[in-house]
Amino acid sequence: YDFDLTQNNIQYNNLLENNNTEFRFINQLPPSIIIIEKLDRELKEKYYFNYCAYDGIYEEQRSCCIKVIIIITDINDNSLQFQHNQQLPLIINVSEYTSIHTELIQMKAVDSDEGLNGQIIYSFSKWTLNDKTINDLFYINPSNGSIILLKQLDYEQRNNYELQIEAVDLGPNAIPTYVNAFFYR
Known part of the structure; x- marks a missing residue:
């Protein structure tokens, strides 16, 4: 002026x-x-x-x-994508002699948004949590996607587990992304 x-x-x-x-x-x-x-x-x-x-x-x-x-401020306009070196679905061989508290795999998703729109949390999907034994045997770290064995597996009782991992960002209108992981002996 x-x-x-x-x-x-x-x-x-x-x-x-x-x-x-x-x-x-x-x-x-x-x-x-x-x-x-x-x-x-x-x-x-x-x-x-x-x-x-x-x-x-x-x-x-x-x-x-x-x-x-x-x-330019960010809007939550990008979908998450899982990264890994294997083909989908993920197939992980786990011996029943694997020690408890062992990290079986670390899931990694990326989002090119920034701030809360790009900050990712991991969980098991509701579908996976319907199988009550999953929570007893496996833990997923919400902040880094590590899947940890909580109890020793007994393949005479059950020889495979299917886990559906959910990744979602913390932004508004976030849409989750899923990947299936199969754990076999």
């Missing part, structure tokens, strides 16, 4: 070095920046502009320039 009167107040303004095709500058008072293309934080998080305003005329002219930074 310029408190000067008539020709000494702001005469024109412009955006310098605007190489961003996603925006258009409306050269009026007050100026506006309009979004004209879709923005995607995962592709480009920040946009930089130099805005200058000029007042006065000719030799009395003065200017003021500022740097404008537009930061």
Whole structure:
């Protein structure tokens, strides 16, 4: 804002070095920046502009320039994906002599969102928890996805277990992702 009167107040303004095709500058008072293309934080998080305003005329002219930074905030728009070195479904061979408190596998899911939208928690699905023996035998660490053996397996009683692992982010409207893991002797 310029408190000067008539020709000494702001005469024109412009955006310098605007190489961003996603925006258009409306050269009026007050100026506006309009979004004209879709923005995607995962592709480009920040946009930089130099805005200058000029007042006065000719030799009395003065200017003021500022740097404008537009930061794109994240929305929960990416699905989780499990990562692992094996083919799906996961098949894990576990001896009945495996010691209790052994980590059998660590599940790893990734989400390219940030903040709570990219923070992942792990659990067994409701379908898996319907099998009451699962909670007695296996534990999944909610923060890192490690599946731990809680009791020694007895393959004479049961020789395989199917666990459905759920990963979900902590953002709004989160949609869980599932992977099945089969534990055999």
